[in-house]
Amino acid sequence: MGSVDSSPLRRTTPTPSSPVSRQIPLLTRDEVARRITSGLALFIHRCRVVNATSWLSHHPGGSLAILHFVGRDATDEVEAYHSPAALARMERFVVGRIALDPETGWRPLTPPIALGLVAHPDGVKGHWAREGRLVLGEEMLRPMAEETSEDVIVLSPQQLEPPSSDIDLKRERQRSLAYRQLKLKVKEAGLFDRPGPLVGYGWDIVRYIGLGGGAFGLFHITNGWIGKMISALLLGFLYHQLTFVVHDAGHTGITGDWWWDRVISMTVASWIGGLSAGWWCDNHNIHHLVTNHPEHDPDIQHIPFFAISKDFFSSLWSTYYKRVMAFDIFSKTLISVQHRLYYIVLSLARFNLYALSYVYLFGPKPKHDAFWRYELLGVAFFWVYFGAMLRSLPSWKMRLAYLLVSHIASSPVHVQIVLSHFACSTDDLGPTESFPSRQLRTTMDVVCSEVVEFIHGGLHLQVTHHLFPRLPRHNLRKASLLVKEYCAEQDLVYIEHGFVEGNRQVLGVLQEVARQIQFLHTVAEAEVSHKLQ
Secondary structure (H helix, E strand, O other): OOOOOOOOOOOOOOOOOOOOOOOOOEOOHHHHHHHHHOOOOEEEEOOEEEEOHHHHHHOOOOHHHHHOOOOOEOHHHHHHHOOHHHHHHHHHHEEEEOOOEOOOEOOOOOOHHHHOEEEOOOOOOOOEEEOOOOHHHHHHHOOOOEEOOOOOEEOOHHHHOOOOOOOOHHHHHHHHHHHHHHHHHHHHOOOOOOOOOOOOOHHHHHHHHHHHHHHHHHHHHOOOHHHHHHHHHHHHHHHHHHHHHHHHHHOOOOOOOHHHHHHHHHHHHHHHOOOOHHHHHHHHHHHHHOOOOOOOOHHHOOOOOOOOOHHHHHOOEEOOOOEEOOOOHHHHHHHOOHHHHHHHHHHOHHHHHHHHHHHHHOOOOOOOOHHHHHHHHHHHHHHHHHHHHHHOOOOHHHHHHHHHHHHHOOOHHHHHHHHOOOOOOOOOOOOOOOHHHHHHHHOOEEEOOOOOHHHHOOHHHHHHHHHOOOOOHHHHHHHHHHHHHHHHHHOOOOOEEEHHHHHHHHHHHHHHHHHHHHHHHHHHHHHHHHHHO
16 A cells, blocks of 8 residues: 555465455454454455455555554555556455445544554464554553553454544545545546656656766866866756656656666666665655654654654654654754754755665665665665765865765755645544545645746645655646645645745744744743742
């Protein structure tokens, strides 16, 4: 169910023991809940119950992409991120069917991962372990959990019932059904079509060749500071532009074929840029599915540098990074001035991408398969060619300058990425919120002319991209007009700002969070002073 990895299940995926033509039983809500509490990863897709337990670790989109939708109707998410071939393969894992309420649809259960629970390492059926303390888990597990030992939790079906919410289930069901009709309109307009490989990338490719040729040409034919620094600028601009290629390929948006797009993304990210497309896809999957959730979305988990919500003051557990995001003295100090450091930190963000990429490549997540080896070779090649360039420079000062200029010149892409979400809602409205409502609430567009949109690489139309992640980048503008019609019909807000205003909104959020830290500090000092008196 990955938002980036949307290929059919891999060949290593286990096959079900019974044929597709088997009799599919009708399951009650309680039966679905009981099977989940026993450890099965079940989700709903168009009135059918899909058992993903046997292929969680094989899912190209990562296991978390599925775990966040256990017990929920994931129809919109599944169909937004998967090809028809992948959907056909998934049918083999249907283990039941359910009766949907025509007005409200399936009332979602709470995924155990949202409670901070994972399968217990003892392997006993129905045993759960608390991997971290989550806000929802603390609320729902404290009064009801039956602890059979110090570290084992046994869930009851009642504990999977979602918390009370003001969300109108009828309205969310209507928005979901209307979203499916919207997708049909986009498809009928031919906006999902790819007439051929790389169609639409003609001028982009010319630009990449021009930037790359200019960067490497100037590097070799000039000896002075000016020529070398212009070369560094052009190389940074090339890295900036190629980021959009990796993004497109990660969403299977270039050729439409998962394997070829994955090769393209890894070639560009690793061999040219020294980064891991595998890490980016793994990370980006979760961002698309639980957008702007402080405990689940890694794209807004930037402690100790940034916090876009006071929720981060509670040292939250990250279900992606599997660690506490410690709100310590260092974090408080940086976040209290984050609105002043914002552009400085983002200018150096590429160095952080190296660290995240290599932690991923040498960590437990990647499989040691051909893709993993291809990325490692690519990273090694990058440092050989880029290292050779730096070593060929006459002084350490010029080497440092070339490194910084080339990396800072690529940093506007980081401003672009966070611009789409940092100023949007981070509220957790629970599993009852529909897919389109959540994406529109947590995402914004950047308004710009078609003449300069290549600078943004399609990331300025994030609202439409989040609703239709497999849509080719060059068709986003046309599709956005249909999305705006949908929003008007469904009473949904389509958030969009100009680039300058969008940045002002983001800085406003960062400054407000910083002020809250300063306020808490003032209150703490007043309390200490009062006690001393």
